[in-house]
Amino acid sequence: MTTTMPAPETTVTPPVPRRRLIRFGGVQLMHLYTWLIIGWLILPILVMILFGFNNPSGRYNQTWQGFTLKWYGQLFALEDLTSALILSLVIAIAASVISAALGTGIGYALGRHRFRGAGGMNLIMFATMSSPELVMGASLLTLFVSLGVGLGPLTITIAHVMFSISFVATVVRARVLTLDRSLEEAAADLGANAWTTFWKVTFPIILPAVFSGFMLAFALSVDDFVVTNFTAGTSVTFPLWIWGATRVGLPPQVNVMGTLIFAAGVLIAVLTSIRSRPRRQTG
């Protein structure tokens, strides 16, 4: 061994410091790249937050004209905007609760059992997630009109459930697939029937996945514009109101509401990660 090695070894030695140099530069580059991406992702949000504190003289909240907190005080001063926000929140809660309930059932079935039609179910789920919203919105409009269903909050909710459910099911299925099967067997072994096993063992364990599915559905619903625009009739949701207002100038309250919704999302994310942290450390 040792007698044959020297020849290749001498040719290998010189590049080592050079490679180290490249790696050093590479680390700097990685830092730069990371900050660039973070900036890219967060800049629009920072602008939104910043302009919630702007004090514009005219109707257009597009150039910085001074700091004020008055929009936070007058958050609900615009009645139309407030009722649009409330409608959006109500629809989002209803749609995400329904999606979470139905999507959990679908996700559990697909993750745990093999059954006829499972492949078709997967395909349909993928299709609804990948099909263009414009197509979905237009066809939902046709469907509702031809069925004679009056457009309004109900049709918006139905539409939102329809496109959110696949996301919940996908998240839950992924969790169920990694669930140790013997946990459910252990429950059965200890005398639990299928119903008790699901509610006492399976559901508490997959709850974080159900919750992220719920959050995803909520986020998809609360700011949906395209599908909502087709199915809203005369109802005005938060995104629809903003769209209408852009032509006459966006009031800073929109930024404030956006900021608060964003803050709520961040708060939930932080709380979730704090809750799951001690488990990770010991596990």
Next chain:
Amino acid sequence: MTTSPPHHATSAPPGNGQHTGHPAIEFAGVRKDYLSHGEAVPAVKSLDLAIGQGEFFSLLGPSGCGKTTTMRMIAGFEDPTAGKIFLDGKDVTGVAPNKRDVNMVFQSYALFPHLNVLQNVAFGLERKKVAKSEIRRRVGEMLEIVSLTGMEKRQPKEMSGGQQQRVALARALVNHPRALLLDEPLGALDLKLRQQMQVELKRIQREVGITFVYVTHDQGEALTMSDHIAVMNGGLIEQLGSPRAIYERPASRFVAGFIGTSNLIDGRIAWVENGLGVIDLGSGERVLMPVPGTVQPGRDVEVSVRPEKIDLHRTAPHAPGLSVVSGVVSEVVYHGTSTNYTVATTAGSDFVVFDQNAHDAEDVASRGERVFLTWAPQHSYPIGV
């Protein structure tokens, strides 16, 4: 444990009622096929087996031998393709797992991660709607048996592997099942802890008096703990017996090889005298072995000898009445308490010899040295006669 509660009486079956006289578990003509790509692949080919009340019974075999499938059929997670399974004389074929009076300790322990120790152990009793105070009493008692008192509020993830193992054991035993099924429960533990738990398990089994069915691929574990062992291979039981019987008198080549180390040597029965067969090895050497009177001279046999039964001599011994085989040492491995030799015998096969290091260090044969192996006739054992 200074006191033993009344339901832990060692002889009677625990839990409900009197001794029925039935075996705890019985398999009658059980077969289990799995479907793989549309084809039926047998996991268990044919199983007739009775496991006695209060026994520590091991299913031992390599992976894929059908031992886990056998256990899962007792638990009810698999239904036999053919045949019947009885628990305490009652036909339970096709009965759901949650309706069977047996409990299992899973290989992965399968502790409920969202419940603490107390809630885990109480799970089975809660399903049976046992009163809260009674649950608390029995859980406390069981945690004492498995030496986990004071850990009621711990989460499974905050515990070591050995502790999790005890929780799993307590969670199953607290229900006083007809039988406790253990699926390679010590596989994930390190050697020291494993040996400690083997002793513990045996103690707990004695204390609670419940039938234990233990699945393992570790022959040492099976030999240490079991009252009876079923050695399985290819979906069939190769041999069923006490640890000593299986070790000393392996019924097949497979068992001889799987349980410990066996030296196998081929020969032909030259003549039989007073129940002792003289086996001609074809190398001019002879081996003595007790044979049944029905065996006729001229028959080919395979002789099995355990390595620790053999004495190694550096000079030709005067040993009338012993089997003597000569050979050349090809390997010497020092093991502290013993030295293991591999000897290439003149008769053709390699022999392994465990020599206790009781004598002086100079008295050690070295590689390439010519040596003589002797053993008493009763330590020769015919395979498959």
